[in-house]
Amino acid sequence: MQKDGIDAFAVNEVVSILSQIENVTLEREAPIAGLTRFRAGGHADVLVHPHTVESAIELIRVVQKSQLPLTIIGCASNVLVSDRGIRGVTCRLHPVLSAIRREGNRLFCQAGVSLHDVAAFAAKHSLGGVEFAAGIPGSIGGAVFMNAGAFGGSMSDVVQKTTFIDGDGCIRDVVGNDHDFGYRHSFFVSSEGAVILETELCLEHTDLSLIYEKMAENAYKRYRTQPLDAYSAGSAFRRPEGYFAGKLISDAGMKGYRRGNAGVSGKHAGFIVNYGGATAEEIAAVFRDVRAAVYEMEGVILMPEVRLIGEWDGDPFAFEC
Numbered sequence: 175m176q177k178d179g180i181d182a183f184a185v186n187e188v189v190s191i192l193s194q195i196e197n198v199t200l201e202r203e204a205p206i207a208g209l210t211r212f213r214a215g216g217h218a219d220v221l222v223h224p225h226t227v228e229s230a231i232e233l234i235r236v237v238q239k240s241q242l243p244l245t246i247i248g249c250a251s252n253v254l255v256s257d258r259g260i261r262g263v264t265c266r267l268h269p270v271l272s273a274i275r276r277e278g279n280r281l282f283c284q285a286g287v288s289l290h291d292v293a294a295f296a297a298k299h300s301l302g303g304v305e306f307a308a309g310i311p312g313s314i315g316g317a318v319f320m321n322a323g324a325f326g327g328s329m330s331d332v333v334q335k336t337t338f339i340d341g342d343g344c345i346r347d348v349v350g351n352d353h354d355f356g357y358r359h360s361f362f363v364s365s366e367g368a369v370i371l372e373t374e375l376c377l378e379h380t381d382l383s384l385i386y387e388k389m390a391e392n393a394y395k396r397y398r399t400q401p402l403d404a405y406s407a408g409s410a411f412r413r414p415e416g417y418f419a420g421k422l423i424s425d426a427g428m429k430g431y432r433r434g435n436a437g438v439s440g441k442h443a444g445f446i447v448n449y450g451g452a453t454a455e456e457i458a459a460v461f462r463d464v465r466a467a468v469y470e471m472e473g474v475i476l477m478p479e480v481r482l483i484g485e486w487d488g489d490p491f492a493f494e495c
């Protein structure tokens with residue numbers, strides 16, 4: 175039997191191998207919406223949580239050999255999952271792969287550790303440099319992938335080395351400039367099949383009171399300006415050169431716009447939100463409406479920052495211009 179081109183027999187075979195790997199929890203037909211910050215999307219054919227780096231490596235190699243699609247998520251705070259769900263195997267690294275180790279001013283963080291925990295751990299050891307990350311609801315793996323940043327800081331400032339498994343199952347390191355960091359870009363965005371396992375951060379010994387002051391200031395700025403209690407994926411769009419997405423969206427009259435159960439936040443126009451019960455398609459429709467309105471009013475094509483996961487028919491963010 176086939177489901178969107180995926181052979182149920184192949185899935186069964188892979189599941190039987192994966193279920194023999196130690197330190198892996200596995201679920202079939204797993205609902206994904208509740209695991210995402212958008213609270214939308216369908217089921218994953220197979221959802222796995224590896225509890226150790228070794229089990230992650232083993233399971234990733236099994237899936238690679240099987241030719242089934244492999245999808246990686248961390249905290250799923252920057253993704254929109256299709257209502258039709260995710261075919262093949264979805265590997266969720268948060269909250270399971272979340273150990274942090276310190277050597278002097280360097281932190282070794284497994285990919286699933288939350289940025290909040292990294293920032294708290296760093297602060298506890300009077301290490302500065304990741305205060306900007308404390309309020310970003312992602313994992314370190316997702317943050318390196320996206321080169322997440324805020325308030326003038328970004329992962330590129332602190333990441334020294336990243337260990338990953340490549341599309342052929344080989345364990346490799348990327349060091350320094352080879353991360354190819356740019357605005358919401360890293361080497362990993364263009365390295366198909368690469369899965370980040372661990373990242374080394376180089377931080378600076380800093381007075382604890384300065385660290386907490388910065389973190390509190392950042393948290394207050396977020397609280398004042400962002401709809402933190404809403405289901406969203408943060409900034410919906412990349413910053414267009416020479417503009418701010420939020421201002422363009424406001425100027426186009428779309429701040430507070432609502433379509434069904436989804437819409438544009440009335441607090442921050444850069445955030446597209448699920449007001450509760452929205453489907454992924456409804457959310458995608460808001461992306462299209464916003465892009466069309468901004469293009470019509472300002473002539474600027476906004477590019478989504480949110481990444482699409484799962485089975486979609488074409489580009490759900492595409493609008494007619």
Ligand SMILES: Cc1cc2nc3c(=O)[nH]c(=O)nc-3n(C[C@H](O)[C@H](O)[C@H](O)COP(=O)(O)OP(=O)(O)OC[C@H]3O[C@@H](n4cnc5c(N)ncnc54)[C@H](O)[C@@H]3O)c2cc1C
Nearest residue numbers: 248249250251252312313315316317322323324370407408
């Ligand atoms: C309220 C809110 C505020 C936010 N504020 C900010 C902000 O200030 N700055 C900012 O940059 N972002 C922000 N974000 C977006 C998001 O939190 C970040 O992009 C975050 O780093 C994503 O991490 P994640 O673990 O959730 O990744 P996911 O959403 O799970 O995944 C994002 C992408 O990374 C890939 N990926 C994840 N983990 C791995 C891995 N281990 N190996 C390979 N690929 C991987 C996924 O396949 C996917 O393509 C915000 C989001 C929300 C909801």
